[in-house]
Amino acid sequence: MTTPDTPMQVSPLRDASTVVLIRDGxxxxxVFLQHRVKQMAFAGGMTVFPGGGVDDRDRDAEIRWIGPDAAWWGERLSTDVETARALVAAAVRETFEECGVLLAGDAGAVVPDPSVYAAQRERLVAKELxxxxxxxxxxxxxxADLLAPMAHWITPRFEPRRYDTRFFLAALPAGQTADGATTEAAETGWQTAAEALDDWETGRRFxxxxxxxxxxxxxxxxxxxxxxAAPRTVVPIEPSVADGRGILGIGFDGAESYLAALRDGRLDRLEER
Incomplete structure (x- = not known):
């Protein structure tokens, strides 16, 4: 039986990458957003950016690469070279798997139409490739030159699934289209940041x-x-947690404004999702 003196069991962290995909509209x-299906074990029903956990094969040192090397990324992401390589590879792979955007090509150009690799995309999703x-x-x-380091968040200790996530910023390559062809999302689309935040404030999205x-x-x-072009310094952010209060006890820079949208009954709708 759990007592007040029982130490909280903290789940281990898994490295993950998220890509904030943007375009001029x-x-x-x-920004491209996905509304995750409710059945997802992590962030079910939430609105998120494309991304996911690092696969062991993302650490392959032989991966073909153009742009800042893994050592450069390691300095920006405050990690070792091997992990930095895996995080960048996972960012590009997950973006291709989840929305069909492929940040790859050669030194002079980016892939103009990633849909020609639809069969390979399916094999990547199935982990066959x-x-x-x-x-x-x-x-x-x-x-790698099409990505920019953006943020670093660590899942709070009260969550059963925890991720050590780096956020990357990337512009949608010319000619490419982001799609909704993923089983993880019930709906996808482009919004201005203001529109997405308004959906949060009014309780339409979470x-x-x-x-x-x-x-x-x-x-x-x-x-x-x-x-x-905006300068950013990436520092790890692990929200604090007040015992027994769940998400209402979360603390980080800006938490008061965030939590304001959960008051007045909105928390019930959040838990339903």
Whole structure:
């Protein structure tokens, strides 16, 4: 039986990557969002950016690569070279798997139409093919220069599934289209950051603190160029937790504004999701 003196069991962390995909739209800067199916074990029913956990095969040192090397990324992401390589590879792989956008090509160009690799995409999702093997087979290289470090969030200790997640910013490559062809999302689409935040404030959609925070960051900018050029220092953020209060006891910079949207009955709708 659990007592007040029983130490909380903290789940181990898993490395993960999330990509904040942006484009210039008619109404200003837009971001690609997924509304996850309720049945998902982590963040079910939430609105999120594409991303997921690092696969062991993402650590392949032979992966074809263009742009800042793994040592450069390790410095920006405060981790070792091997983990940095895996995080960047996972970011590009997950973006391709979840929305069909492929940040790969050669030194002079990006893949104009990733849909030609639909069969390989299915094999990647099924874990029948490693990302390094895919790139080698089709003669492409990962374009690390199309990513920018954005943030680093660690899942609070009270969650049964915990991730050590790096967020990357990336512009949608010219000619490519982000789709909703993933079983993890019930709905996908583009919104301005202001629209997505309004959906949160009114209870139409639900955002975890890292997603909410990155949207607030993007709401400062009018164009992709401005957002990508903005200087950012990536530091790890692990929200504090007040015992026995669940998400209402979460603490981080800006938590009061975030939690304000959960009051007045909105928390019940959050728990339903």
């Amino acid at each position: 008619d109404g200003g800067l837009e 490693s990302f390094a093997r895919f790139l080698s087979e089709v003669g492409l290289a990962l374009r 955002l975890l603190p890292p997603t909410w925070t990155q949207l607030r960051d993007l709401a400062r900018f009018d164009t992709v160029a401005e957002a990508v």
